[in-house]
Amino acid sequence: MKTLNLLLFFLICTTISAQGTQLLRQPTLSGSDIVFVYANDLWKVPANGGSAQRLTSNEGYEFSPHFSNDGSWVAFTAEYDGNSDVYIIPVSGGEPKRLTWHPGADVVQGWTPDGEVLFRSAREARPTQTNKLYKVSPDGGFPKAINIPRAAYGEISPDGKYAAYTPITFWDPEWRNYRGGQAMPVWIVELATGELQRTPQPTKERHLDPVWFQNKVFYLSERDLASNIWSYDPLTGDEKQHTFHKKFDVKSLDAGPDRIVYEQGGYLHLLNPSDNSTQQLIIEVKGDMNFARPRWEEVKGNDLSHANLSPTGKRALFEYRGEIISVPKEKGTYRNLTNSPGVADRYPVWSPKGDKIAWFSDESGEYQLVVADQEGSNPRSYPLPNPTFYFEPDWSPDGNYIAYSDTDYNVWVISLNSGNVQKVATDRYAHPNRTMNPLWSPDSRWIAYSKQLNSHFKAIFAYDVQEKKEIQLT
Structure with missing residues (x-):
């Protein structure tokens, strides 16, 4: 053998x-x-x-x-x-x-x-x-x-x-x-x-x-x-x-x-x-x-992207060269939460309580949602349907769901308790910025997003997570 x-x-x-x-x-x-x-x-x-x-x-x-x-x-x-x-x-x-x-x-x-x-x-x-x-x-x-x-x-x-x-x-x-x-x-x-x-x-x-x-x-x-x-x-x-x-x-x-x-x-x-x-x-x-050797890189403010402020306002998350970095407002030091050469980690977001963070990672070969504590420890990965690129995750105020959009102009909602994922909306036409920017209501029941009409003008829609129905607001 x-x-x-x-x-x-x-x-x-x-x-x-x-x-x-x-x-x-x-x-x-x-x-x-x-x-x-x-x-x-x-x-x-x-x-x-x-x-x-x-x-x-x-x-x-x-x-x-x-x-x-x-x-x-x-x-x-x-x-x-x-x-x-x-x-x-x-x-x-x-x-x-x-x-x-x-x-x-x-x-x-x-x-x-x-x-x-x-x-x-x-x-x-x-x-x-x-x-x-x-x-x-x-x-x-x-x-x-x-x-x-x-x-x-x-x-x-x-x-x-x-x-x-x-x-x-x-x-x-x-x-x-x-x-x-x-x-x-x-x-x-x-x-x-x-x-x-x-x-x-x-x-x-x-x-x-x-x-x-x-x-x-x-x-x-x-x-x-x-x-x-x-x-x-x-x-x-x-x-x-x-x-x-x-x-x-x-x-x-x-x-x-x-x-x-x-x-x-x-x-x-x-x-x-x-x-x-x-x-x-x-x-x-x-x-x-x-160019492929490990080396130190000087990080400049203009190089940081996808900023997300913590609920307390004391720290902020940034994406830089495929890493997720936590930076203090005043006291403390920065933390590289992912430290994952060869892996693209994207779009960090804080949980409502500030005790967890989520981001998209391609460590498995396809992008998945990763949830970890604010130190980047104890990560849990969630497989996502329709493997592609994902954008703009938004955590529900009750901490149970995350909404996001993908490169095919879909809006998705994932239950962090069960891992179930449902598609809630699809844009009618392609557009350059891809994302539909889904945002949660304070009671965690509704998701608001923009979507194109047949006229190509955009309108604001809302999706009821409980009743699973969409209404047009504008």
Whole structure:
């Protein structure tokens, strides 16, 4: 039995190790190498995976890497001097060379066929035309604008005749299955004549991150309700889906000489468009990762959030970096009530008597409600239905219930004696601030909250916990 247990432990460890490092982002592919972003730095790895080599180590953010046409240089955007500008670095490593100096952000998009760096900039921005594409020589000099009035993401075709691009940036690119005014197709323009094509959008889906590969435009589309790779042939108008992921979206892609590399589920993958075969790469990233080491942090007042005053007014609760902290008004010292590295503890609230506190914690893997004494000791966890993010807990004056809302616009009430949870209201429409701010009446019988009407105007509603009925007050 002992031998079997050791064998199982070895197999589990081997399986975890074989999966490689996750959260690898924004890959670019040459004939032999991949460069990607990890922990805000650039790393290089052989095209079939393996151990990665660090290329950059700046304190700021390095992102949007793109190989030169011959694979000898990498262009990227970085914050070396405090601003986001265009840099190049040899693929073997070395000192980055700065190419742009404008105070706005210059974001690399790729390389032109004649070997200049293509980037996006708002240096000539005006209403309705906030971004354009520019090119700059790797030897330096003034950038030159591409003759397109408005463009945000895109590339020039290898023959230099076409540009494939999306005209605008997005205020929330992580909004999955977005259908709205910012859901743009890929625009394909013939640079000599200005003749324009657009990729088809039968479901009004959003198209992102266009790249050229074998005279076709490859891009990300959410047509099948997940972000996958599609292609469009400007000559024939044919379109084709190449990946079929369901659970996790494809986040970015880039084309190499004979394959496409893309980011999905935290890993990097290679795609062969000829037969749609894919390969998940096993990549190991090893470094000092100083940002992840335990360290002292100076807490400033502006860093504290979700303040909650004790009933006596002598102490207050705050949330800071996933910890719940109790701070005295005058005498005494602060207390870290949770002291839980690796756990997100959120939204602390005092009990009516001040002898207990409650908060939401994801220590179990999903957020649960935790109730403990005011020292943070003797915690009791309450599993909650509809696992998601929860907001704004409010303790009933009699101390028996807590009301809260969730990211799906529901108001819930939990009985602290039994642990039973009931949903008491749901908002009619989505809104940016998520929470419905439930508050208890002094007799602990009613919960008041705001909710949208069919007109989208908000009204105040109240819910009777005893009779289990809702009434509209305004």
